[in-house]
Amino acid sequence: MATPREQEPPANGRRGFIKRLLAGVIGAVLGLVPALAGLTVLLDPLRRKTAVDDAVQVTTLDALPDDGVPRKFPVLATRVDAWNTFSQVPIGAVYLRRLNDGKLQAFNVVCPHAGCFVDYLAAQGNFLCPCHNSAFSVDGHIADRSSPSPRGLDTLEVEVRNDREIWVKFRNFQAGRAEKVPVA
Amino acid sequence: MKRLLDWLDQRTGCRKLTREALYENVPGGARWRYVWGSTLVFCLMVQFITGIFLWMAYSPSSQTAWESVYFIQDEMTGGWLLRGLHHYTAHIMTVLLVLHLMQVIIDGAYKAPREVNFWFGLALLGLVLAMSLTGYLLPWDQKGYWATKVATNLVAVVPIIGPALQKIIIGGPEYGHHTLTRFFALHAGVLPATVTALVVGHIALFRKHGLTAKEPKRRPDAAFWPDQVLKDAVACLAVLAAVLFLILRHRLSGADGPLGADLGAPADPSETYSAARPDWYFLFLFQFLKYFPGKTEVWGAIIIPGLVFAVVALMPFIGRWKLGHRFNVGFLFSLVAGAGLLTFAAVREDRQNETYLAAVKAAEREAARVRVLAKAPAGIPAEGAVTLLRHDPLTQGPKIFAASCASCHRYDGHDGTGNVPADPQSAPDLKDFASREWLTGLFDPQRIATTNYFGATKFKSGKMVRFVQEKVAKYAAERRVELEKAIIALSAEAQLKSQLAADQRDAVLIEEGRRLLSEELSCTDCHQFHHRDEDATAPDLTGYGSRKWLINFISNPAHPDFYGDRNDRMPRFGDDGVLTEQQIGLVVDWLRGTWYDGTRAASR
Numbered sequence: 047m048a049t050p051r052e053q054e055p056p057a058n059g060r061r062g063f064i065k066r067l068l069a070g071v072i073g074a075v076l077g078l079v080p081a082l083a084g085l086t087v088l089l090d091p092l093r094r095k096t097a098v099d100d101a102v103q104v105t106t107l108d109a110l111p112d113d114g115v116p117r118k119f120p121v122l123a124t125r126v127d128a129w130n131t132f133s134q135v136p137i138g139a140v141y142l143r144r145l146n147d148g149k150l151q152a153f154n155v156v157c158p159h160a161g162c163f164v165d166y167l168a169a170q171g172n173f174l175c176p177c178h179n180s181a182f183s184v185d186g187h188i189a190d191r192s193s194p195s196p197r198g199l200d201t202l203e204v205e206v207r208n209d210r211e212i213w214v215k216f217r218n219f220q221a222g223r224a225e226k227v228p229v230a
Numbered sequence: 231m232k233r234l235l236d237w238l239d240q241r242t243g244c245r246k247l248t249r250e251a252l253y254e255n256v257p258g259g260a261r262w263r264y265v266w267g268s269t270l271v272f273c274l275m276v277q278f279i280t281g282i283f284l285w286m287a288y289s290p291s292s293q294t295a296w297e298s299v300y301f302i303q304d305e306m307t308g309g310w311l312l313r314g315l316h317h318y319t320a321h322i323m324t325v326l327l328v329l330h331l332m333q334v335i336i337d338g339a340y341k342a343p344r345e346v347n348f349w350f351g352l353a354l355l356g357l358v359l360a361m362s363l364t365g366y367l368l369p370w371d372q373k374g375y376w377a378t379k380v381a382t383n384l385v386a387v388v389p390i391i392g393p394a395l396q397k398i399i400i401g402g403p404e405y406g407h408h409t410l411t412r413f414f415a416l417h418a419g420v421l422p423a424t425v426t427a428l429v430v431g432h433i434a435l436f437r438k439h440g441l442t443a444k445e446p447k448r449r450p451d452a453a454f455w456p457d458q459v460l461k462d463a464v465a466c467l468a469v470l471a472a473v474l475f476l477i478l479r480h481r482l483s484g485a486d487g488p489l490g491a492d493l494g495a496p497a498d499p500s501e502t503y504s505a506a507r508p509d510w511y512f513l514f515l516f517q518f519l520k521y522f523p524g525k526t527e528v529w530g531a532i533i534i535p536g537l538v539f540a541v542v543a544l545m546p547f548i549g550r551w552k553l554g555h556r557f558n559v560g561f562l563f564s565l566v567a568g569a570g571l572l573t574f575a576a577v578r579e580d581r582q583n584e585t586y587l588a589a590v591k592a593a594e595r596e597a598a599r600v601r602v603l604a605k606a607p608a609g610i611p612a613e614g615a616v617t618l619l620r621h622d623p624l625t626q627g628p629k630i631f632a633a634s635c636a637s638c639h640r641y642d643g644h645d646g647t648g649n650v651p652a653d654p655q656s657a658p659d660l661k662d663f664a665s666r667e668w669l670t671g672l673f674d675p676q677r678i679a680t681t682n683y684f685g686a687t688k689f690k691s692g693k694m695v696r697f698v699q700e701k702v703a704k705y706a707a708e709r710r711v712e713l714e715k716a717i718i719a720l721s722a723e724a725q726l727k728s729q730l731a732a733d734q735r736d737a738v739l740i741e742e743g744r745r746l747l748s749e750e751l752s753c754t755d756c757h758q759f760h761h762r763d764e765d766a767t768a769p770d771l772t773g774y775g776s777r778k779w780l781i782n783f784i785s786n787p788a789h790p791d792f793y794g795d796r797n798d799r800m801p802r803f804g805d806d807g808v809l810t811e812q813q814i815g816l817v818v819d820w821l822r823g824t825w826y827d828g829t830r831a832a833s834r
Contacts, residue, residue, distance in 0.1 A: 065456045072463035079470060080276045080315055084283030086308030093307065129301045131609030 095230055099123040101213040104140060107206065116143040116166050116184065118155060121216045140202060140214055141166060152204035152214050153186050159195035161221045173199060196224045252455035254437065258447030260457035266330035268462035269469050273323040274429065278422065280316040285418055290410040293614035295370035296496040300604055300615065303493050314477035314490030320362055322469055324511040327355050328566065335545065335562050338555055339442035345546035347435035350428055352543055357425050364417035366509055370410065372593060375497035376506030379405065384531045405499065495596040496616040504589035514572035538565065599625055602828045627820020630813050634803065656686040663821055664724035664775025669717045675703035688798045693756060694768065712746050719743025724775030727823050769793060780818040
């Protein structure tokens with residue numbers, strides 16, 4: 047091991063200080079260049095936005111029961127996954143139901159609590175999330191005061207085109223918040 | 231702060247560790263010749279940092295490896311810099327390894343009691359080269375794919391266990407997903423872990439025995455910090471500067487070239503790749519193998535390199551003899567010189583090899599082309615980017631033309647790929663076929679009987695040539711104007727992408743030209759044109775030169791709609807199954823200039 051007694055004492059004073067400083071600065075640069083290059087790439091996802099499709103056709107009026115019971119439909123649209131672009135693939139699902147006045151209601155099937163898919167339980171006439179038991183009434187509101195979900199099911203814009211086609215403007219929303227904020 | 235450090239020190243002993251690290255004794259004071267080891271540690275650190283970040287975006291499978299590397303390189307912010315750092319640091323590292331080895335041998339640092347540490351170093355040399363080899367394959371581009379194939383095929387020449395060993399390494403009988411998963415696990419897991427362990431051992435042993443001082447000592451001993459540290463840091467900075475230079479070199483000289491590391495076209499087992507070469511630091515081995523005729527390959531690939539390595543490993547013992555050290559230094563220099571000469575020979579041979587140079591050009595073209603296609607709105611299909619080139623008329627058209635058409639036809643005087651075929655031209659030159667310009671030549675009495683049109687076919691003495699040479703040649707000025715309109719109309723049948731604007735502009739002329747074709751110019755005496763005519767004896771002009779017309783023509787030129795019984799030598803490419811429907815479509819789209827050009831979608 048080192049035997050300091052034989053060593054020339056480390057240079058002190060201004061010359062020694064400059065050497066130390068220089069060694070430190072260069073050392074920092076040497077480490078920072080690869081680390082910053084890596085961090086830039088790591089943070090690349092921050093500038094990527096989800097592809098927002100316009101409304102897509104989900105089904106037709108004929109597929110929807112008259113009695114207001116919700117039914118689940120897949121939503122097909124373009125999905126960009128890094129280098130791949132898939133067209134007409136499932137990007138989510140919606141519950142659709144008829145209202146008394148003949149209008150339609152659409153919910154994103156994702157539970158606003160933590161993102162699981164909710165089930166519609168026909169026997170109870172309400173939605174239940176299988177993960178943490180959030181319960182929602184058939185109109186999407188929180189059904190149970192002890193529900194962990196911070197808000198009701200997320201409604202989506204829905205319209206009928208050409209007398210029978212049902213078109214939905216599909217969006218996902220951030221889970222776990224009381225307000226409905228779209229995922230960008 | 232001090233209390234916190236005290237607390238930490240009592241529990242970890244970090245002060246002592248730092249002191250030991252920084253105040254290592256440097257006999258004779260700091261010197262530049264001691265920096266090599268530190269630059270290698272620095273390179274290793276860069277590789278670990280950049281490698282882990284690359285890992286976060288890399289996907290090892292034969293449908294995603296190239297694609298993910300492309301995405302890192304071209305789409306992710308700073309990806310080119312990250313990949314460039316990793317790539318060129320690996321290159322510089324091989325140079326530094328050799329320099330480090332040379333310094334150790336020249337200074338006699340391998341001698342007792344440092345034999346074991348010398349072997350640690352040799353093992354590290356091998357492992358780092360193995361990392362280069364495995365890393366070369368990971369982008370799954372043509373270059374890495376074919377070069378690595380050569381390397382793994384050499385494994386099969388190992389006596390007895392070779393074939394089994396090869397299967398284990400590549401994860402099956404053929405290259406595929408498991409070749410990548412295995413190479414990646416080696417490259418990012420097994421090898422770096424082993425390297426780390428050995429580097430720890432290497433440095434520990436180095437510390438145990440101390441630095442081998444270069445005699446005579448010029449100054450009194452000094453501590454590692456700060457003088458030697460500063461020298462090491464400056465050397466590492468030079469390494470980093472060299473790496474950054476290599477990344478940016480094309481931009482610095484204003485030349486056209488990739489920013490950062492190269493990425494070839496995606497690996498395609500069905501496409502020959504004559505430009506396959508290992509990376510430059512393995513070129514000497516590649517060249518060496520050329521001197522071993524069949525069946526003696528095992529000597530060039532395994533036995534001789536093995537013996538050389540054994541001699542190097544035994545240097546600590548050889549060095550004990552009186553002239554041993556001199557032998558070692560001499561052996562080392564002949565090795566380095568030999569490798570240099572072999573590398574030089576390999577490079578010179580390639581520079582004079584037309585086939586290789588053409589292959590490199592073609593490879594560069596395809597590499598650039600696939601990136602244009604990958605950036606198209608449709609993106610990269612799930613089957614992988616390799617299908618982009620397979621379905622691309624601009625890439626495949628010339629190859630199909632060269633293989634199947636160019637024994638008679640020409641494309642601008644060559645075979646589509648730029649080579650002039652051995653067979654003399656005996657059928658029309660099809661560049662810009664059916665364009666206004668091409669048709670103007672066809673109706674030129676001076677040109678119709680040249681080899682670029684019917685001159686070398688049996689139609690040289692046919693009705694069409696006679697018609698042009700006898701009648702058209704005597705057309706009065708007024709008639710000529712009519713002929714020009716007819717040419718514009720006939721050319722419009724092809725709906726060529728290059729003439730879309732002109733065809734739209736000349737809609738009125740085209741309408742008139744169509745009428746002239748059927749009436750004044752009497753083309754319909756022999757040809758059909760938009761009306762069924764059972765008596766027609768010459769090719770149908772309805773949709774002349776259009777995609778459908780050309781596909782039908784190439785499929786069967788002897789069909790009654792075309793030449794019928796009078797067909798010259800042209801094969802029935804489609805009907806006889808010489809080319810597939812897809813191949814005919816590709817060559818037609820290429821001839822018609824219909825392909826994605828990066829600015830707008832191709833009109834299909």
